[in-house]
Amino acid sequence: MALDVQQVILWLIYLFGSITFILGLKRLSHPETARTGNLMAAVGMSVAILGTIFLYKDTNGEKLHNHIWIFGGIIIGALVGTLTARRVKMTAMPQMVSLFNGMGGACAAIISIVEYQKYDFTDSNITAVTLAALLIGGVSFSGSMVAFGKLNGNVSDKVFPGQSVFNMIVLLIAIALGVYLVVYPMQNIVMLTLMITMCLLYGVLFVLPIGGADMPVVISLLNSFTGIAAACGGFIYHNQVMLTGGILVGSAGTILTILMCRAMNRSLLNVIIGNFGGNSTAATQAGSEKGNIKEISISDAAILLSYSKKILIVPGYGLAVAQAQHIIHELEMLLEERGVEVKYAIHPVAGRMPGHMNVLLAEADVSYDRLLEMEDANAEFGTTDAVIVIGANDVVNPAAKNDKSSPIYGMPILEVENAQNVIVMKRSMNAGYAGIENQLFYEPKTRMLFGDAKASLQKLVSEVKAN
Amino acid sequence: MIDYLFNFLYENREMVFIIILSIFLGIEIIAHVPTVLHTPLMSGANAIHGVVIIGAIIVMGSTQPDNYFALLLGFFAVILGTLNVVGGFVVTDRMLEMFRKRK
Numbered sequence: 354m355a356l357d358v359q360q361v362i363l364w365l366i367y368l369f370g371s372i373t374f375i376l377g378l379k380r381l382s383h384p385e386t387a388r389t390g391n392l393m394a395a396v397g398m399s400v401a402i403l404g405t406i407f408l409y410k411d412t413n414g415e416k417l418h419n420h421i422w423i424f425g426g427i428i429i430g431a432l433v434g435t436l437t438a439r440r441v442k443m444t445a446m447p448q449m450v451s452l453f454n455g456m457g458g459a460c461a462a463i464i465s466i467v468e469y470q471k472y473d474f475t476d477s478n479i480t481a482v483t484l485a486a487l488l489i490g491g492v493s494f495s496g497s498m499v500a501f502g503k504l505n506g507n508v509s510d511k512v513f514p515g516q517s518v519f520n521m522i523v524l525l526i527a528i529a530l531g532v533y534l535v536v537y538p539m540q541n542i543v544m545l546t547l548m549i550t551m552c553l554l555y556g557v558l559f560v561l562p563i564g565g566a567d568m569p570v571v572i573s574l575l576n577s578f579t580g581i582a583a584a585c586g587g588f589i590y591h592n593q594v595m596l597t598g599g600i601l602v603g604s605a606g607t608i609l610t611i612l613m614c615r616a617m618n619r620s621l622l623n624v625i626i627g628n629f630g631g632n633s634t635a636a637t638q639a640g641s642e643k644g645n646i647k648e649i650s651i652s653d654a655a656i657l658l659s660y661s662k663k664i665l666i667v668p669g670y671g672l673a674v675a676q677a678q679h680i681i682h683e684l685e686m687l688l689e690e691r692g693v694e695v696k697y698a699i700h701p702v703a704g705r706m707p708g709h710m711n712v713l714l715a716e717a718d719v720s721y722d723r724l725l726e727m728e729d730a731n732a733e734f735g736t737t738d739a740v741i742v743i744g745a746n747d748v749v750n751p752a753a754k755n756d757k758s759s760p761i762y763g764m765p766i767l768e769v770e771n772a773q774n775v776i777v778m779k780r781s782m783n784a785g786y787a788g789i790e791n792q793l794f795y796e797p798k799t800r801m802l803f804g805d806a807k808a809s810l811q812k813l814v815s816e817v818k819a820n
Numbered sequence: 821m822i823d824y825l826f827n828f829l830y831e832n833r834e835m836v837f838i839i840i841l842s843i844f845l846g847i848e849i850i851a852h853v854p855t856v857l858h859t860p861l862m863s864g865a866n867a868i869h870g871v872v873i874i875g876a877i878i879v880m881g882s883t884q885p886d887n888y889f890a891l892l893l894g895f896f897a898v899i900l901g902t903l904n905v906v907g908g909f910v911v912t913d914r915m916l917e918m919f920r921k922r923k
Contacts, residue, residue, distance in 0.1 A: 370871075374868050374871075375845060375849070377864065377868070378846075378849045378850075378861075378864065378865065378868070379849050381853075381857060381860060381861045381864045381865075381912075382849065382850070382852065382853040382854075382857060382861065383857075384854075384857060387857060387860055387861075387864075387916045388913065388916040388917065390864070391860070391864050391867075391909060391912045391913055391916055392913070394864065394867065394868055394909070395867070395909040395913075398867070398868070398870070398871060398905055398909070401871065401874060402873060402874060402877065402905075405874045405877050405878065406877055406881070409877075409878060409881065411878070411882050415882070416881075417877065417878065417880075417881025417882060418881055418882075418885070419880055419881055419883060419885060419891065419894075420881075422880055422891060422894070422895050422898070423877055423880050423881060423898055425895070426876075426880070426895050426896075426897075426898030426899045426902065427898060427899075427902045429899050429902070430898065430899040430900065430901065430902025430903045430905075430906060431902050431906045433899075433903060433907075434902060434903040434904075434905070434906035434907035434910065435906055435907070435910055437907060438906070438907045438908075438910035438911040438914065439910060439914070441911070443914075443915075443918075446859065446863075446911065446915065447859075449907070449911055450859075450862060450863050450866055450908075450911065452907075453866055453867075453870075453903060453904050453907040453908045453911070454866050454869075454904070456900040456901070456903040456904040456907070457866070457869050457870050457872055457900070457901065457904035459896075459897075459900045460870075460872050460873060460875075460876055460897045460898075460900040460901040460904060461872045461875070463876070463893050463894070463896055463897040463900070464872070464875045464876055464879050464894075464897055466893060467879045467883070467890045467893050467894055467897070468879065470889070470890060471890075478828055478831070478832070572862070573862055576862055576865060576866050576869070579866075579869045579872070579904075580865070580868075580869040582869075582872065583869045583870075583871055583872035583875075584839070586872050586874075586875035587835075587871075587875075588832070588835060589875070590874075590875060590878055591835070592874060592875070592878075593838065594871060594874065595871050595872065595874050595875060596835060596838055596839065596842070597838060597842050598868050598869060598871035599869055599871065599872070600838070600839050600842035600843060600846065601842050601845060601846045601849075601865075601868065602846070602865045602866075602868050602869040603843075603846070603869075604842065604843040604844075604845075604846030604847055605846035605847070605849060605850040605861075605865055606862070606865055607846075608846065608847050608850045608851065609850055609853075609858065609861070609862060609865075612850075613858075701858075706858075706859050706862070708857060708858030708859035708860070708861075708862075709859060711857075711858070711859065712859045712860070712915050712918070715915070715918040716918050718918075726854070
């Protein structure tokens, strides 16, 4: 057989693409190199896409056609993608990642559907992998859409009795339909449609009951699902770059998911089937009798902060909601000018996405060496004069350490109660996303500062300036 | 059953090899990532799985020009895949732009 130079070039391109993905991910793990890492992967991806369009030959040795359709789709997707990605607010980042993830899942599912229509079923392995891509891609798509809706505030948590059993049945039906289609290899549009419906239904049901506090885990999990779906695609086409790219993301995403679960001291299974918000009423009633809360005025807070030596700020989802990241940075610089040491204590699952707080604070120009991870922060609370908790709740709830009946018992928390003073900024006394009362608010050393975080911080900044 | 499995693994031995090694590679790469970068990392990984678009391009390019059902679906797949790739990389870049160290 004569050597086909074009196919060698395409193979080299795919090798190059795989290497850029690996190096890109590797570089994404360090702050200094992250940006170039992302660019590298983007270059590798672009080359792989162009190489496929112009050099790919199918098993019959035929080149790809329909170039107008292909470029039309790419141009539309690129325009819409760039515009949305450029316009989205930093606080809406979790939704955005979820949305793009869903697009990838849908893409994998659609490929499977079209491929299935073309099969003559001589190879049951390929049929099985195709249907697996359909299942995983479909679940990833509908799950991501629900996650998008929830993070965007359009969809609320829904829990009904027997939900986990019901979900499991839907998933099993979807798998059973897939197995049926492999065992009885012939075009069966009815069964296929039924299977697609079940996949989509499962994705919706699977994400619907999951509470806001667990969304980071779910997004990460769905991310790795789409990776696996992409890898299935690579298997179907014997395409190495799809295979490595998909599997890398699949395994890295799974590890990231597990790291996050570990940070909450819960198993993945517990996150998926255990509904976090379920115990809220009982917990709230138990907590409502536990002493009085004390408020603090803006001017008292300003004095307390100005005369502190060391301050730790604990941001939570409330910071994102109030868009208070810039003003908190202003307060930080103001206090630093006066010789106060200001740092941020970041809980691994604060916010609605892993590293959510880091992104927000980075947007506001907060230098990342001021951000302490949980273990480092916990070592420092003992020597801290004042802690400001902004819109965080469950991640500072001591019940996680000392109340065995609490749903969050065992989750590592930021031990802010070890500091001299604690100021909690909150909109109201409502319980946190997990719906659990927080004993911290009733501690003698805790003062509450009610109101919108941004407005309160603005007042605080002018008050500190006036001092 | 065992025969079937052995057969499957051996027939696809090169791909199985790539898959297993990639799994370990993925784990190794992520294992020491600081929490600071969890979001950009997830977002970057999100863009990389957009590689599924190559599948969409192959589907599209090998479809007969009169198979409108497949053309239309493939067209959608290309759009969605591009959204995943382009949107993912741009969003990640925007996030990382803010991570430069400040004095």
